[in-house]
Amino acid sequence: MNGSYSNASESSSSSLNSSSHDTEDDLTIATVLAEEEKQKSDGRLGKRLSHLDSIPHTPRVNGEIPDVNDATQDHKRLSERLATYDLSELQIEGDGNCQFRAIADQLFRNPDYHKHVRKQVIKQLKHHRKLYEAYVPMKYKSYLRKMKKKGEWGDHLTLQAAADRFGAKICLITSFRDTCYIEILPKDRNPTRELWLSFWSEVHYNSLYATADVPTRSPRKKHWLF
Structure with missing residues (x-):
């Protein structure tokens, strides 16, 4: 026995x-x-787009998802901006993990490392609660439990935590009408790398490249489209 x-x-x-x-x-x-x-x-896109003015980033949870008409108009605006700056998106799966997949692609050139990215972000949020708690309009532990779940959408707070955890400047080209470009900087150190994402406002994140440099990888599932 x-x-x-x-x-x-x-x-x-x-x-x-x-x-x-x-x-x-x-x-x-x-x-x-x-x-x-x-x-x-390093710095390739940053040098090309150094003339863009960014607005201060405010960490926050997700807002309301726009209706179909607004989302379609937002996507058109984003596409026009990317074309203006000769940028292209690597399409990321729209499975609820898109923010973490896009960050994983920028960090590791592999969206499948999204579980590792989410785990590191949760670790940052958990171990440095005082930095983030004020931005969460619910019980903080409930927020952490929610964000741990596979398929839970990332928000502007998880973007800040990712910037802090990985020592990265996260650069967003957005579909917002009045805000083309947002920079998320680490709170306690100088960034050692840049991550470039497109943000179809409150709907989807993709990984950004100069048009000539887009990898040939393709998503296994259909990305967000109306």
Whole structure:
């Protein structure tokens, strides 16, 4: 009996260790990819678009989703802006994880690392509660539980937490009528990289590239379109 229990425990422990090693290997690979891509693309878009004026970023939870007519008009406005600056979107799946997928693509050139990005953002929000709590119009623990869930939409607060966690300046080209460009800067250090996203206001995030540099990857599922 004890021998069987011991064998089962060893097997379970071995399985957990194997899973842990796999996760560590994935994150090591992701880190290497991030550094390689950072060296290739550092400041490329920033230099091209340095003339754009940004507005101060206010962390906040999501607002109301626009109706079909407003969303369609917003998307047209965003598309025209991207064309003006010779930018193109890598289309990201519209599965509720789009913000985290777009950030993962910018960091690791792989949207599938979105679970890691979400986990790191939640860790930042949890361990530095005083920085973010005032922006959450609900019980903070309830907000964290909600944001942990796969498919829960990211908001402007998770963008700030991502900027803080990864030491990144997050640059948003938006579909807002009066706000073309938003910069989210880390609160406690100088950014070491830039992440470029398009933001179809309150609807969807995509990963941004200079038109000539868009990767050939394509989403496995249809992205947001009306």
